[in-house]
Amino acid sequence: xxxxxxxxxxxNIAFIKYWGNQNxxxxxxxxxxxxxxxxxxxxxxxxxFDTDLDQDQLVLNGEIVGNEALDRVSSLLDRVRELGEIKxxxxxxxxxxxPTGTGIASSASAFAALTLAxxxxxxxxxxxxxxxxxxxxxxxxxxxSIPGGFVEWQAGTDHDSSFAETIAxxxxxxxxxxxxxxxxxxxxxxxxxxxxxxDSSPLxxxxxxxxxxxxxxxxxxxLEKNFxxxxxxxxxxxxxxxxxxxxxxxxxxxxxxxTLEIMAAVQSWRSEGLPVCFTIDAxxxxxxxxxxxxxxxxxxxxxxxxxVKSILTCTPGGPARLLEPEITGV
Ligand code: PMV
Numbered sequence: 544x545x546x547x548x549x550x551x552x553x554x555n556i557a558f559i560k561y562w563g564n565q566n567x568x569x570x571x572x573x574x575x576x577x578x579x580x581x582x583x584x585x586x587x588x589x590x591x592f593d594t595d596l597d598q599d600q601l602v603l604n605g606e607i608v609g610n611e612a613l614d615r616v617s618s619l620l621d622r623v624r625e626l627g628e629i630k631x632x633x634x635x636x637x638x639x640x641x642p643t644g645t646g647i648a649s650s651a652s653a654f655a656a657l658t659l660a661x662x663x664x665x666x667x668x669x670x671x672x673x674x675x676x677x678x679x680x681x682x683x684x685x686x687x688s689i690p691g692g693f694v695e696w697q698a699g700t701d702h703d704s705s706f707a708e709t710i711a712x713x714x715x716x717x718x719x720x721x722x723x724x725x726x727x728x729x730x731x732x733x734x735x736x737x738x739x740x741x742d743s744s745p746l747x748x749x750x751x752x753x754x755x756x757x758x759x760x761x762x763x764x765x766l767e768k769n770f771x772x773x774x775x776x777x778x779x780x781x782x783x784x785x786x787x788x789x790x791x792x793x794x795x796x797x798x799x800x801x802t803l804e805i806m807a808a809v810q811s812w813r814s815e816g817l818p819v820c821f822t823i824d825a826x827x828x829x830x831x832x833x834x835x836x837x838x839x840x841x842x843x844x845x846x847x848x849x850x851v852k853s854i855l856t857c858t859p860g861g862p863a864r865l866l867e868p869e870i871t872g873v
Pocket of ligand 1: 685
C-alpha cells in the first residue's frame with residue numbers, strides 16, 4: 544500500500560543569522576534569528592510511504608542520493624514515523640527550481656517541504672508551530688521556511704519552545720533580494736559542521752550575548768520599514784557571524800576577493816543614497832537587499848561589476864504549502 548503527498552517550500556534569507564547550537568541533536572540554536580522567505584525559489588518534494596520498500600530512498604534533482612544526505616532525510620522520516628506509529632519506509636523525490644551547484648543553500652526549503660509532505664502523506668495534521676519544530680530537527684533554518692513572509696525563530700531552550708512564526712506577512716514590505724553569484728563551487732564546510740565549531744571561536748559568546756539587541760533593532764526597522772536602520776543591522780549581523788566563522792577552530796573563510804569587492808561597492812552605493820545592503824551566508828555569494836523602488840538602479844550597478852557570474856531575483860515569499868494530497872491508507 545502506498546500513501547503519497549507533495550509539498551513545496553521556499554528557501555529563506557536570514558537578516559539576523561543562526562550560527563551555533565545549544566543542542567546539536569535537536570538543532571536548538573544558540574540565538575534567535577529573523578528571515579524572509581524567497582519567492583522565486585522553490586523546492587518541491589513528493590513523499591510516498593510504500594509497504595513494498597525495505598529502506599528509504601532519495602532522488603534529488605533526478606539523481607539517486609545515498610550516504611549522509613539520505614541519513615539526514617531518514618532521521619526526519621523516523622520522527623514522522625514515530626508520530627504516525629508506523630515503520631513503513633518512504634520514497635522521497637525532491638526537485639529545486641534553482642540550479643544545483645550554485646552555492647544557494649537548499650536545506651531550508653528541502654526540509655520544510657519534506658516535513659509537510661511526509662506528515663500529510665501519513666494523514667497526520669500538525670499545527671504550523673509543530674511543523675516548524677519538526678522541520679528544525681532536519682535543518683535549523685528549515686523551521687523558518689514553514690511560516691510565510693517575514694519570520695522570527697525563537698531560539699527557545701528545548702524542542703517545544705524552539706520554533707518560527709510570521710512577524711509580518713509577505714505583502715508587508717516590497718523588498719527585493721538579488722542573489723549575486725560569484726562562484727558556483729560547493730561550500731567546503733557545510734553549516735551543520737560550522738554550527739558544531741561555532742563555540743570554538745572566542746567571539747561567539749559576545750555574538751550570542753548581543754543577539755537580542757540586534758533582533759530587536761532588526762524587527763523594529765522591518766516593522767517600521769526603516770531601510771537605513773535595517774541595512775546597518777543586517778550588515779553588522781552578517782559581519783559578526785563571519786567573524787565567528789573566521790576565528791573558529793578550524794577557521795572558516797567563506798568570502799572570496801570578489802565578495803569583499805561587492806561588499807565595499809554596496810556600502811559606497813548606500814553612502815551615495817542608494818538604499819541597498821548585503822548579507823552573506825555560509826558561502827561566497829551575496830544577497831543584496833533593497834526596496835523594490837531601488838531595484839532597477841541596483842541591477843544597473845551590479846551589471847557593471849565584472850566578477851558577477853549571474854543574479855537571481857527574489858521577493859518576499861509565502862509559507863510552505865501542500866500541492867497534492869493523495870492518501871489511500873498505509
Ligand atoms: O539551517 P542550516 O544548518 O543550513 O544553517 C543556516 C546557517 C546560515 O544560513 C549561515 C544562517 C541562517 O540563519 O540561515
